[in-house]
Amino acid sequence: MESTQRSVEDKLAAARADLAERDGVLVAFSGGVDSSVVAAIAEDALGADAVACTARSETLPEAELQEAKRVAEEIGIRHDIVEFSELESEAFIENDGDRCYHCRSMRLSAMYDRAKELDIETVCDGTNAADPGEGHRPGLQAVEELDATSPLLEHDITKEEVREIADHYDLSVAEKPSMACLSSRIPTGLEVTEEKLTRIEQAERVLRTWGFEQFRVRDHDGIARIEVGEEELEAALDPEFVAAAREHIGDLGFEHVTLDLEGYRTGSVSPASEDD
Structure with a gap:
């Protein structure tokens, strides 16, 4: 050591x-x-x-x-x-x-x-x-x-x-999870627009407010697919959070709000790329 x-x-x-x-x-x-x-x-x-x-x-x-x-x-x-x-x-x-x-x-x-x-x-x-x-x-x-x-x-x-x-160096971000740019939430081949980026940012703000640490909201042309860290899946299934996500994320222009039971993983919308 x-x-x-x-x-x-x-x-x-x-x-x-x-x-x-x-x-x-x-x-x-x-x-x-x-x-x-x-x-x-x-x-x-x-x-x-x-x-x-x-x-x-x-x-x-x-x-x-x-x-x-x-x-x-x-x-x-x-x-x-x-x-x-x-x-x-x-x-x-x-x-x-x-x-x-x-x-x-x-x-x-x-x-x-x-x-x-x-x-x-x-x-x-x-x-x-x-x-x-x-x-x-x-x-x-x-x-x-x-x-x-x-x-x-x-x-x-x-x-x-x-x-x-x-x-x-006593940096507070020593254990900070990686955080790629918002466009990485949009599957390869689907256009990146300001409207999509805005609603993704606002949707992820909901998860941040609820205390999630490792998360993404993937935007599949109007379907929000929430990913959270495996250890946070139980919290994401809490009925109060489910209701809040359905209400607040649904109001952002998403037709459906879903939770990915596989949890957060790198490259789930762009497997061949460096996306996060």
Whole structure:
């Protein structure tokens, strides 16, 4: 166990030393555990020369934006917000198997634009060492094409080690479940629209209000399919929640509200992609 801890410490030290050699870095920052760890390392290495940047668009839930603001403050890093719209891209709206590529390309391009304004050459993302081996990941192609720096990947830091480092920095998101953008709730091949994204966000707000931690509301052209973590299925079957979900989610424009008894699982609407 001690040797594993030393190994993680060595990787952290190497990543920190690498970033310390830069004149400055801008971290593509979602407030999730991966990008939060990169932001914490960058702030540790560079202080005021490190910037966390969150891209605000229709696919980012407002709750996640507020969480990103809170975590950036927790880290003590400057936090910038840039705005763009994936819905300006027909390729994104079509929602084919490479939707994540189009999204990541636009998002990172917005980051590079802000970095240029700040005279920062290095843009970092939160890709970790386990990500490339997790099936079809078109978003990683965008990272490579735009030559973003991935400190976690470059220093072979796995997801488990990311959480260890998050604990090292006392980050409140150390055990935070992954949270992909809202468009990942729409099955591949069905158009992404602002109307769908809005009702998905509002539907998931209902689950968040009821205290669920791992959840998705999948939008099958008007049918809401609720997924919750396996350990939370019993709570989702509570008659009071069922009534609340039927009323409040049904009022958002869904024709039917259903609960998936298999529970939350990655890629349930896009099995061949990196969707969450």
